[in-house]
Amino acid sequence: MINLLWAGMIVISIIVAAINGEIENITPLIFSSAENAVTIVLGLISILVFWLGIMKIIEKSGFIRIIIYFLRPLAHWLFPGVPRNHQAMSAILMNMGANLLGMGNAATPFGIKAMKELQSLNSNPDTATDDMCTFLALNTASFTLVPTTIIALRAAAGAQNPADVIGVTIAATFCSATAAILSDRFFRYFYRHKKRRQIFIRK
Amino acid sequence: MNPLLIFNALSNWIVPALILLALLYGYLRGVKVFETFVEGAKEGFDMAVRLIPFLVGMMVAIGLFRGSGALELLTLVLTPVLRLSGIPAEVLPLGLMRPLSGNGALAIAVEMMNTFGPDSLLGRMAATMQGSTDTTLFVLTVYFGTVGIRKTRYALITGLLGDLAGLLAAIFICRMVFH
Numbered sequence: 001m002i003n004l005l006w007a008g009m010i011v012i013s014i015i016v017a018a019i020n021g022e023i024e025n026i027t028p029l030i031f032s033s034a035e036n037a038v039t040i041v042l043g044l045i046s047i048l049v050f051w052l053g054i055m056k057i058i059e060k061s062g063f064i065r066i067i068i069y070f071l072r073p074l075a076h077w078l079f080p081g082v083p084r085n086h087q088a089m090s091a092i093l094m095n096m097g098a099n100l101l102g103m104g105n106a107a108t109p110f111g112i113k114a115m116k117e118l119q120s121l122n123s124n125p126d127t128a129t130d131d132m133c134t135f136l137a138l139n140t141a142s143f144t145l146v147p148t149t150i151i152a153l154r155a156a157a158g159a160q161n162p163a164d165v166i167g168v169t170i171a172a173t174f175c176s177a178t179a180a181i182l183s184d185r186f187f188r189y190f191y192r193h194k195k196r197r198q199i200f201i202r203k
Numbered sequence: 204m205n206p207l208l209i210f211n212a213l214s215n216w217i218v219p220a221l222i223l224l225a226l227l228y229g230y231l232r233g234v235k236v237f238e239t240f241v242e243g244a245k246e247g248f249d250m251a252v253r254l255i256p257f258l259v260g261m262m263v264a265i266g267l268f269r270g271s272g273a274l275e276l277l278t279l280v281l282t283p284v285l286r287l288s289g290i291p292a293e294v295l296p297l298g299l300m301r302p303l304s305g306n307g308a309l310a311i312a313v314e315m316m317n318t319f320g321p322d323s324l325l326g327r328m329a330a331t332m333q334g335s336t337d338t339t340l341f342v343l344t345v346y347f348g349t350v351g352i353r354k355t356r357y358a359l360i361t362g363l364l365g366d367l368a369g370l371l372a373a374i375f376i377c378r379m380v381f382h
Contacts, residue, residue: 005299006264006307013267020272033266033314037258040313041251049247054225056243057236061229101221104337105246111342112349119350127354128347133361136346140339140362141369146217147334153313154330159321165330167213168376172335176369183364187357 043156051148055103064097071096078138078181081121081131088117092135099139102146111139130188137184143177145170254306261310265296269318290374293325297332302366305338328377335369 017023058064075093082088091114098107114135122129128136147169154162229236268274278285278292285292297315300308315329339362347355 005303006260009264009268009273009296013264013271013273016273016276017267017271022271025270026267029266029270030263033263034259036266036314036317037262037310038255040262040317041255041258044254045248045251048251049244052247052250053240053242053244054222056246057229057234057239058221058225059243060239061225061232061234063225063228066228105250108345111346115346115350119352125350126352128352128356128358132347132352133356133358136343136355136358137361137365139346140337140342141365142337144334146221149309150330150334151218153309153316153333154321154326157313157316157321157326159316159326161215162321163215163218165327165334166217167209168327168331168373168380169334170213171376172331172369172373175372176336176365179368180361180365184357184361187361191357 040156044152047152047155051152052105055101055106055148058101059098059103059106064094064101067097067100068093071100078134079131081129082118086117086121088114088121088131091117095135096138099142100145102144102148104142104149107139107142111135130191133187134181134184137180138177141173141177141180143173147173254309257304257306258310258313261300261307262314265311265314268296289378290371291325291328293319294328294332294374297329298370301332301336301370302339302363305341308333308338324377324381327381328374331373331377332370335373336366339363339366 014023014026017026071093075089075096076084079089079092082092091110095107095110095114098104098110115132118129118132118135119125122132147166150165150169151162154165226236229239274292274296277295281292281295293315297308297311300311312329312333316326319325319329321327321330339359343355343359343362347353347358
């Protein structure tokens with residue numbers, strides 16, 4: 001998909017330019033865009049370096065555990081198939097906490113750990129369980145309180161107040177998380193009933 | 204109270220508050236804060252450098268797409284739909300890329316912020332869209348891939364529905380707050 005989109009954009013652009021008789025613009029456009037890209041990354045280094053440094057302190061100090069305390073009831077509701085003191089639950093909680101703090105880099109290892117633990121609860125190892133699907137839904141929406149990359153990007157682009165989109169971003173990410181969780185709940189219910197119907201028909 | 208004021212207060216407070224809490228809590232828990240900071244900061248540098256190839260590839264594609272007039276053409280075709288929905292055509296490439304590739308979408312968002320200005324409505328929309336959701340395809344591949352799940356059932360649909368909701372919310376909330 002990415003390959004198609006990327007190649008498609010370039011191929012279409014060249015064809016359109018050729019039809020418009022502006023083919024001579026293509027080469028300079030490529031050079032200026034590529035140069036821009038590198039300049040932007042140079043501007044990004046400063047803020048990324050600082051922010052990931054702070055994130056490391058948060059990670060090491062166990063600060064996430066405070067947030068986990070508040071997340072626990074929500075996690076129990078979201079993952080009814082996971083026993084309360086199971087390893088999977090703590091990995092899920094760590095992943096949720098890291099996502100909430102905008103620590104995407106730290107969230108992924110916890111997420112992988114959580115998937116491995118969820119797999120140990122799975123009786124059918126090549127098929128995703130309900131709880132795995134919920135976990136995926138939660139992570140693809142990645143509800144966050146601190147959209148770190150966005151602040152860094154806006155700072156690098158010279159925004160007057162780089163942090164002023166945090167409020168709107170929280171609202172948008174809340175919508176995406178809500179939609180993901182609601183549709184996940186719907187499919188959970190739908191599949192359970194489908195299974196029940198199939199068993200009924202077999203009888 | 205005006206929701207705009209709440210958004211602003213939240214936005215201004217969240218970063219300083221987090222840094223304050225992180226340093227105090229870390230220091231009191233006996234973390235060597237400066238050494239740890241430097242260790243993490245190195246990762247930040249690597250992350251920025253790793254981004255270069257993605258950004259070059261995407262910015263060339265999107266630069267060409269806009270510069271050649273292909274975007275205008277697409278806009279022309281989609282105008283009726285876009286006018287009805289109130290979605291600006293400029294955000295389409297980002298919306299399409301967002302669920303597919305995190306770094307690809309990041310590159311497009313950066314390009315938009317630099318072309319239209321970070322404080323323009325489109326620049327802010329780009330930032331919010333980028334932050335509104337995570338890369339569904341990447342998360343799906345990595346998480347299911349590591350444990351060998353092949354039948355992913357409805358996980359892709361839920362992920363994409365979440366993306367759609369997040370992207371639309373980003374566009375409309377930005378229009379309301381920053382117009």
